[in-house]
């Protein structure tokens with residue numbers, strides 16, 4: 001399980017794609033949102049800050065250990081409106097319709113991303129937003145050599161994400177890829193070392209690009 005430091009580093013190095021996506025949405029105070037595959041809660045806490053006291057953020061993860069981890073991250077950040085739940089994305093079932101369902105670094109680990117995206121679509125109100133941020137792992141480079149992630153079921157799922165979102169019946173609103181890049185000491189090297197135990201030294205690193213897809217549930221299904 002990644003430590004809090006690793007998660008903070010991920011939040012640091014991948015903060016720009018998240019910030020761009022949230023800005024693109026115009027996330028508002030009072031919104032209801034879900035962070036699916038919430039892990040340690042970086043994204044959950046960022047969302048909770050934006051939706052404010054009147055909003056609510058469901059942090060959903062299939063690993064029961066994550067519920068306490070997210071709850072304590074939310075408590076440390078004074079974000080009392082976070083509700084942490086143990087649920088799989090394939091069986092997402094929340095007590096109210098959402099304005100936004102978001103996942104980051106989740107779909108690479110699931111057997112059928114389409115099932116999870118369809119559940120996220122059904123969890124939002126008509127016109128509500130679905131955002132997914134997933135890597136193209138092999139497009140990352142250390143000293144020019146491609147990254148690999150043998151533990152992930154589909155480490156390159158980001159490469160097909162826009163098409164998957166359309167196949168899930170969502171309206172594609174925007175999609176792009178962003179990758180942190182660096183050489184020498186700094187957050188990128190620290191992140192890489194924390195995740196892979198490889199110190200890149202002075203070698204140039206391009207971390208796996210994250211493909212972000214911003215999509216909406218159609219107002220009338222079938223259009």
Ligand SMILES: C[S@@+](CC[C@H](N)C(=O)[O-])C[C@H]1O[C@@H](n2cnc3c(N)ncnc32)[C@H](O)[C@@H]1O
Nearest residue numbers: 037038039042061062063088089104105109110
């Ligand atoms: C790499 S972590 C990403 C955490 C977080 N989204 C982030 O970006 O920092 C993936 C998380 O997804 C969870 N997960 C894996 N498969 C899942 C599934 N089918 N449904 C819900 N959560 C799942 C794991 O337990 C883990 O916490």
